[in-house]
Amino acid sequence: MGADLKEISKVKKIYPMKVTKHYLNLIKEKDDPIWKQCVPSIEEIHDNNQADPLMEERDTTVPCIVHRYPDRVLLFVSSKCAMYCRFCTRKRKVGRIKETSLDQIKRGIDYIREHEEIRDVLLSGGDPLMRTDNELEFILKELWEIPHVEIIRIGTRIPVVLPSRITKRLANMMKKYHPIFMNIHFEHPSEIDADCEKALKILADAGIPLGSQSVVLKGVNDDPAVMKELVQKLVKNRVRPYYLYMCDPSKGVEHFRTPVKTSLEIIEGIRGWTSGLCVPHLVIDSPGGGGKVPILPHYVRESDDEKIVLVNYEGKEYTYYNP
Ligand SMILES: *Cc1c(COP(=O)(O)O)cnc(C)c1O
Numbered sequence: 001m002g003a004d005l006k007e008i009s010k011v012k013k014i015y016p017m018k019v020t021k022h023y024l025n026l027i028k029e030k031d032d033p034i035w036k037q038c039v040p041s042i043e044e045i046h047d048n049n050q051a052d053p054l055m056e057e058r059d060t061t062v063p064c065i066v067h068r069y070p071d072r073v074l075l076f077v078s079s080k081c082a083m084y085c086r087f088c089t090r091k092r093k094v095g096r097i098k099e100t101s102l103d104q105i106k107r108g109i110d111y112i113r114e115h116e117e118i119r120d121v122l123l124s125g126g127d128p129l130m131r132t133d134n135e136l137e138f139i140l141k142e143l144w145e146i147p148h149v150e151i152i153r154i155g156t157r158i159p160v161v162l163p164s165r166i167t168k169r170l171a172n173m174m175k176k177y178h179p180i181f182m183n184i185h186f187e188h189p190s191e192i193d194a195d196c197e198k199a200l201k202i203l204a205d206a207g208i209p210l211g212s213q214s215v216v217l218k219g220v221n222d223d224p225a226v227m228k229e230l231v232q233k234l235v236k237n238r239v240r241p242y243y244l245y246m247c248d249p250s251k252g253v254e255h256f257r258t259p260v261k262t263s264l265e266i267i268e269g270i271r272g273w274t275s276g277l278c279v280p281h282l283v284i285d286s287p288g289g290g291g292k293v294p295i296l297p298h299y300v301r302e303s304d305d306e307k308i309v310l311v312n313y314e315g316k317e318y319t320y321y322n323p
């Protein structure tokens with residue numbers, strides 16, 4: 001298709017390349033939104049960003065845990081993914097370090113057991129669904145048996161890049177450990193093909209509430225029409241759009257970044273124009289490790305003790321008076 005093999009081999013020495021056959025088949029032409037997400041670009045080795053701008057390592061007490069918020073933690077259960085996204089915010093390690101050992105994971109679970117304030121555990125990585133069904137079941141069961149752990153969330157991109165991994169067997173296993181939520185990473189409407197829809201159906205039918213997360217990426221989805229189509233397709237498949245992220249300024253991804261204004265325009269193009277169910281929260285994960293902060297278009301023109309002046313989705317003004 002006209003890929004520059006010399007450039008690719010130079011980049012993949014630093015950041016590994018892996019693409020599933022399924023995802024590769026979604027490419028329609030060179031440099032399209034699917035291509036850009038999976039084919040290495042020379043620009044990846046030309047920026048001076050920090051490796052870990054969100055300072056996840058600072059909030060890491062045991063190797064597999066990031067404990068930043070009061071009542072919930074990330075538990076990294078794999079350092080591998082089915083595909084390596086070129087824009088990955090954890091590029092510094094995902095796919096470049098050895099697979100997380102079960103011993104490390106057990107130490108993470110011990111940490112959760114010892115911290116009674118943790119009521120929500122997010123399995124992350126890499127991709128948690130890179131583990132075998134048996135390994136995953138071991139992790140879920142251990143967590144499920146901890147009395148203070150109320151919910152378990154799985155963050156994954158597998159239904160998009162390797163939908164055949166989502167089997168009824170896997171779903172039947174997971175549903176023994178409810179409440180399990182799943183957050184799936186989507187970037188473009190053409191990622192939702194018949195195979196992906198089938199995987200989403202298996203998960204939704206198992207009673208797993210599905211959410212999505214997306215990153216605004218230059219040349220991929222930095223367009224209100226594209227994002228509106230994506231969120232509508234998600235809701236149709238019982239996936240509730242959850243977060244829309246600004247691209248983190250991580251090393252190797254600078255060429256994907258877009259201005260905040262673009263993302264605000266995306267939200268403005270969705271809110272009001274289609275079902276409220278379709279609207280994700282736009283957030284910036286604060287560089288420096290302050291966590292996610294929501295940002296909103298200006299729906300409030302002015303506000304004082306007497307009244308608030310509102311701007312609706314069409315740009316018209318309305319006033320609400322305080323009692
Ligand atoms: C995103 C994130 C969470 C989960 O945040 P929610 O807003 O509850 O979805 C937890 N810990 C870390 C470090 C995170 O980055």
Ligand code: SF4
Binds near residue numbers: 083
């Ligand atoms: S699936 Fe997620 S963790 Fe894995 S490479 Fe893509 S963005 Fe990174």
